[in-house]
Amino acid sequence: MQTKKLIKLVSTALEDLKARDIVLLDVRGKCSVTDYMLIASGSSNRHVKAVAENVVAEAKKAGVELVGTEGLDSAEWALVDLGDVVVHVMQPESRALYDLERLWGTDALEEA
Template identity: 40%
Template sequence: MKNKELVEIIAEACDDKRAEDIVALDMNQVSLVADYFLICHGNTERQVQAIARGIQESMHENEVDVRRVEGFEQARWILVDIGDIVCHIFHKDERHYYNLERLWGDAARVPLQLGQEG
């Protein structure tokens, strides 16, 4: 499975848990850390954890390994490492504080096809 397809699957998993402001960044030209960052947020710690669980379940269903999950207990900024794709799931307050989209402003945004079945 190509990374771009995987980004779409992860974004759908986030959307299914009502994640807000889902953004995918193409990191290929700006960082060696990952090919893509996927950034979103939830409004409560419980929702942030549900989004992270949704990503993990989706990866399991698609037979993709999740390498690491950090920050799950605190649920203020959960990082899900899927190898070439790193998902940042924030609590809304932390998202505005850290503002990764601005920090990685040189990265191109990847258009996502959320909620379009068929």
């Protein structure tokens, strides 16, 4: 699947379960494991887990190969690795603490 289509698929999966503050970061040339990061907030552990699981389900339906997931059990910060796109779903407190947008030293491309 083309990267732009994958970004759209993931953005829709995030929006479908009401993830908030969705941001797309272009990390090409800054990160060796992915080209883009989609970062979103969930309102609770259950919400973070449900949103991340929806991303996984929609990706599988579309035939996208899942590289891996992390954090679904604790759900403070869930990560879904889809190769060219890595999705971070975080509770607001964790998102503020780790501040991935600043860490990667890039302006958000857009609110996805």
